Amino acid sequence: MGNAGIQYTNALTEGPDGLEATFTVNVLANHLFVRLLQDRFAAPARIVITVSDTHFGDFKHNMGMVPGPAWKSPDALARTGAFPEPDTTSAGRTAYSTSKLAAIYLVHEYARRLPAGIDAVAYNPGFVPGTGLTRNAGPVSRFAMRRILPVMALTPLATSRDAAGRYLADVVLGTTRAPTGSYVDRGRTARSSEESYDERREGELWEAAERFTAA
Numbered sequence: 001m002g003n004a005g006i007q008y009t010n011a012l013t014e015g016p017d018g019l020e021a022t023f024t025v026n027v028l029a030n031h032l033f034v035r036l037l038q039d040r041f042a043a044p045a046r047i048v049i050t051v052s053d054t055h056f057g058d059f060k061h062n063m064g065m066v067p068g069p070a071w072k073s074p075d076a077l078a079r080t081g082a083f084p085e086p087d088t089t090s091a092g093r094t095a096y097s098t099s100k101l102a103a104i105y106l107v108h109e110y111a112r113r114l115p116a117g118i119d120a121v122a123y124n125p126g127f128v129p130g131t132g133l134t135r136n137a138g139p140v141s142r143f144a145m146r147r148i149l150p151v152m153a154l155t156p157l158a159t160s161r162d163a164a165g166r167y168l169a170d171v172v173l174g175t176t177r178a179p180t181g182s183y184v185d186r187g188r189t190a191r192s193s194e195e196s197y198d199e200r201r202e203g204e205l206w207e208a209a210e211r212f213t214a215a
């Protein structure tokens with residue numbers, strides 16, 4: 001289960017290897033885990049990577065809170081300053097949605113490359129207010145995420161933390177049926193964005209992720 005994820009308020013933060021931190025945590029760390037552990041999985045097994053419907057980039061999926069992904073070559077995405085005005089929250093959130101698109105690309109690549117019976121699935125919890133995801137945001141955004149937006153979980157627009165945890169457990173345990181390579185939107189498989197099916201980008205990203213995570 002690759003659930004760790006982070007969102008920054010700029011696209012300039014470096015991770016420990018000097019690569020951009022959103023890409024490092026949301027993409028490369030999961031890739032490293034998959035590659036380090038892949039020989040230890042016994043079929044049938046399922047790898048789940050938490051992604052986000054912000055990868056769609058439209059209002060229906062992000063309610064205007066997160067800009068859509070802005071794909072570039074993986075070598076550019078892995079570096080700080082990949083997006084315009086990189087010191088802004090908007091650039092940090094673009095890095096976030098782009099990293100989640102990247103994670104979906106890698107799930108498609110895992111589905112092609114992992115041995116039969118070792119499945120890979122992308123899981124989208126929907127908008128889950130009240131988590132620590134925006135811990136790097138300013139005090140107003142943090143207050144809204146902690147105290148105001150959780151009310152949205154009472155509407156269909158958002159998922160409560162409890163519900164997100166249950167959906168996550170169901171997909172990890174296989175209670176939610178999903179073929180390898182699929183996208184699970186909360187409790188059921190769905191199609192991810194049109195942009196997220198791109199074998200050329202998937203192959204390029206795999207090659208770059210292998211290079212960046214090589215010992």
Ligand SMILES: NC(=O)c1ccc[n+]([C@@H]2O[C@H](COP(=O)([O-])OP(=O)(O)OC[C@H]3O[C@@H](n4cnc5c(N)ncnc54)[C@H](OP(=O)(O)O)[C@@H]3O)[C@@H](O)[C@H]2O)c1
Pocket residue numbers: 002003004005006025050051052053124125126127128129131132133134
């Ligand atoms: N909240 C939403 O609306 C939403 C929507 C769609 C998808 N998601 C995704 O859901 C997943 C969980 O996020 P959340 O909303 O539950 O936020 P969260 O409460 O901040 O949880 C994020 C988790 O990632 C870990 N993490 C972050 N940076 C790390 C690092 N550098 N090294 C190791 N662990 C790190 C955190 O560990 P520590 O607490 O120990 O730092 C924490 O356990 C993420 O992948 C996120 O992108 C969230």
